[in-house]
Amino acid sequence: MNRTSMRPWAATAAGAALLVSLAACGAANESDASGDESSAGSSLSGTLNGAGASSQQSAVNAWKQGFQTENPDVTVNYDAIGSGGGREQFISGGTSFAGSDAYLDDEELAAASERCGGGDVITVPVYVSPVAVVYNLDGVDDLRLSPETLGAIFAGDITTWNDEAIATDNPDADLPDVAITPVHRGDASGTTENFTAYLAAASDGAWSHGEVEEWPIKGGEAAQQTSGVIQAVSGGSGTIGYADASQVGDLDTVAVKVGSDYVEPSPEAAAKVLDAATPVAGRAETDLALQIDRGTDAEGVYPIVLVSYQIACQKYDDPAEAELVKEWLTYVAGPEGQQASADAAGSAPLTEDFAAKVQAAIDTIG
Amino acid sequence: MTMTLTPPETRERTAPSLRTRRLPKAAVGALHGLAVLLAVAWIVGPADARAGLLAVVLAGIVPLWSRIVEGRRKAKDRLVTLLVTTAFGIALIPLGSIVWTVLEKGVPVLSREFFTYSMRNVVGEGGGIHHAITGTLLITLGATVISVPIGLFTAIYVVEYGDGTRLAGALRFLVDVMTGIPSIVAGLFAYALFVVIFGDGVRMGIGGAVALSVLMVPVVVRSCEEMLKLVPTELREASYALGVPQWRTIVKVVLPTALAGIVTGVTLAIARVIGETAPLLVIAGATDSVNFNLFDGRMATLPVFTYTSIIQPGVPPEPAIARAWGAALVLLLIVMLLNLIARLVSHVFSPAGER
Amino acid sequence: MSTTTETETRAVVRPGDRVFRGISSISAIVIVSTLAGVAIFLTAEGVPGMTASADQVKSGETFLRYVTPLVFGTLWAAVIALAIATPVSIGVALFISHVAPRRLAQPIGYVIDLLAAVPSVVYGSWGILTLSSSIQPLYVWLERNLGFLPFFAGPASATGRTILTAAVVLAIMVLPIMTAICREIFLQTPRLHEEAALALGATRWEMITMAVLPYARSGIVSAAMLALGRALGETMAVAMVLSASGVISVNLISSTNPSTIAANIALSFPEASGLDVSVLIGTGLVLFAITFAVNVAARALVARHREFSGAN
Secondary structure, three states: HHHHHHHHHHHHHHHHHHHHHHHOOOOOHHHHHHHHHHHOOOOOOOOEEEEEEEEHHHHHHHHHHHHHOOOOOOEEEOOOOOOHHHHHHHHOOOOOEEEEEEOOOOHHHHHHHHOOOOOOEEEEEEEEEEEEEEEEOOOOOOOOEEEHHHHHHOOOOOOOOHHHHHHHHHHOOOOOOOEEEEEEEEOOOHHHHHHHHHHHOOOOOOOOOOOOOOOOOOOOOOHHHHHHHHHHHHOOOOOEEEEEEHHOOOOOOOOOOOOEEEEEEHHHHHHHHHHHHHEEEOOOOOEEEEEOOOOOOOOOOOOOOOEEEEEEEEEOOOOHHHHHHHHHHHHOHHHHHHHHHHHHHHOOOOOHHHHHHHHHOOOOOO | OOOHHHHHHHHHHOOHHOOOOOHHHHHHHHHHHHHHHHHHHHOOOOOOOHHHHHHHHHHHHHHHHHHHOOOOHHHHHHHHHHHHHHHHHHHHHHHHHHHHHHHHHHHOOOOOHHHHHHOOOOOOOOOOHHHHHHHHHHHHHHHHHHHHHHHHHHHHHHHHHOOOOOHHHHHHHHHHHHOOOOHHHHHHHHHHHHHOOOOOOOOOOOHHHHHHHHHHHHHHHHHHHHHOOOOOOOHHHHHHHHOOHHHHHHHHHHHHHHHHHHHHHHHHHHHHHHHOOOHHHHHHOOOOOOOOOOOOHHHHHHHHHHHHHHHHOOOOHHHHHHHHHHHHHHHHHHHHHHHHHHHHHHHOOOOOOOO | HHHHHHHHHOOOOOOOHHHHHHHHHHHHHHHHHHHHHHHHHHHHHHHHHHHHHHHHHOOOOOOHHOOOHHHHHHHHHHHHHHHHHHHHHHHHHHHHHOOOOOOHHHHHHHHHHHHHOOOOHHHHHHHHHHHHHHHHHHHHHHHHHOOOOOHHOOOOOOOOOOOOHHHHHHHHHHHHHHHHHHHHHHOOOHHHHHHHHHHHOHHHHHHHHHHHHHHHHHEEEEEEEEHHHHHOOOOHHHHOOOOOOOOOOOOOOOOOOOOOHHHHHHHHHHOOOHHHHHHHHHHHHHHHHHHHHHHHHHHHHHHHHHHHHOOO
């Protein structure tokens, strides 16, 4: 028994060793990155941890790439756990910065100021992305809708595609007698919040459920995450939903009525919203929280946008951490970072004027 | 079944046939074959629902025919065999479909780069899952190291030492309750625990291992317990009769006899947790870089990688989604390898004469 | 049973036994304290949410009103899933252990074991991409032909992402683990019992009913409990597949479905903060209590058929 019983253990050990050795050496691309420090000439090093909105994740990935290439000794981590979780972890001191689809409310702001050692809280919008209204309807290619109609559709008051209200917006389209299946986000989400905020502001009462993070109506088709909405809309017939414009793919998007025009979602049209927005009153200068005018009728503005912030401290206990955060935000809000996220996530780059304001806030760190 | 079982079976099949009438084998085979063919044709595509209906009718003829020719008992046997085989066939459809989907979408992604690169500084195409493989192996190893001793010893306590006592009963019950802990709650619990010890915002691989252990321990206990209970008491009594102390009886007699089942149970438990997403997202976090240290910093894992790649693919989404399927395939391959090792162990270890 | 009396009657307790017993007890204590830890954590974090008044939380409902549809959905989905999975996995396990040729049985069992490891995300994606679209015509058919039953009242979902689809996905997810346990137990049936049955002239089915099933009964219930645990607590797959609205409805095929507790936690947790987190953790506590209750019921069920369980 004793003699023979060693063999299987040896086999197990060998097998386990095989598995581990498979993974034991570092990744091929990483040894390169840290190998040629001389070429980059950056003195920054360390790990920067952030957490928050999942909407920013694609953009953060692009920023990470750019930032880590410039500073090979830096590792940036971002957990896309959602805005609420991001804010909470930032306030509790678990992370150095937060990504959030909503700015801090007053209560959170007080707590965050305490976490920041009494200093001000930096809140900068870094990710502006149009939210597209997507639909899947055979034979109709360029649908145009007014906010009132849109509100009524999502509230469940307009139920067929050949409804008069839709026909008024689309005199040329051949609208079929098909039931409308509105698809909404089943999870709590900043996209839903921004979309309902638009409906509440612009639909003239057709949408009476206000601005909410979680879909307020029971019933109807619910889907998880942006990708789920896209799948549900493309999978059904007569479906309509809302999703981040960068993820739309082959689906048709609705041109939304603004003033007397119909505007298709585009990064340029979305960026104009920021210029028209007003800062939230009663906040520190470093807090660039914005009140977006969604009922606007200014020309060429696409009013359904998701504005996502990054939140950081003015003061950190560790000067190295402050330096990292400052450099990170400078990169993110700078032209390079904004271009990177525009390429990778289809976001709207900050306009020059606005970027200057953002930079001024970031410069106060340290 | 086993070799020893075959003789009585064949005797049953041949000897009584001298007197009782039996269905012609060829006809039964033909009917079954045709039914399977039609069913496959219906599921795979070329034929419509009528083919499926016909398949049911064809397969149903056999037991009816058997009722007339062979009698009630034999007919019932044939009917049940048919049902059991059909259950198997039904189970194969979705399982086959899933395996096929993973293979179809995962295989094209596999490449040298896919295994040796991490996702650090990769946007769009390229990159690999080296970091996630490392993380998954280490965290799962950690979870196994924690849960198997605890689970096995608890099972031993319940079956060998405490059987019939009130404490063992309570323990069994608690373990059952533990199976019902939702994975996300396990993750939150581990996070809360580590926050108490290490402070806010803690992320480490070992936390993931602890969270997975919470999910894994009950599976290990439950399956080990069942397997230990099935060891015939005669074996234990024979050992005691020879003056062997109880603990040596457990080590030398009970455990080896139950080994095949225990190993399957442990492998199943690993398989159960290795694909967990939610708890790891909470406590182990996600990173793009390789991290070998279970006790410091975030670790990427294959399920979390798959999840984030599918949910947040970026622009364009195709490469990320392809990587997600590739990661799912690699996860399957890892489990397959573990399974092979486990089978090897149980095969060599099982006492001679066991199946 | 017999083992404990043996140690008591023996005068000398060996040090080895003492050590072994010690380690076993420590393991048991670790398990109990973990469970207690989880319970304390859930209670401490959840109670503020459970006692919060309606206007303090985002949902604008009292906890009881908030959680009732979720409890219904959780049980409903798990029960349907188990109703589908139990007969199928017993069938598959029997097929592998007693029907299929040995040569075929082993690789099949092996493949099914593997499927327990498919991440729930993959099940979820498969559920959306493949299952829901291929099962949707069936829903239309059900609505047209069996629409008089409340279960199939419709209107049939346009995407197929209904509670029945979610239950089917759950059933498929629990199938491997249930099959594997049942199979192992069937294989452990004392060979002498089987051979005795066959020698008396029993057909294979009669042998199974006389020797295998009675012997395996407690194991089957255990397997079902494990499966139920997984079905009740499954998060990601349900969250991805189900079009959930938080209503109470027995309608299996419409796009307005009850949500489940675990899926609801996963969907709402990321964007929740403050008291809303407590509410969600409170629902987790409720799920915990449900599992508790289900297990009490199962235990009572098994206890009635004790004669064959245990090392007899």
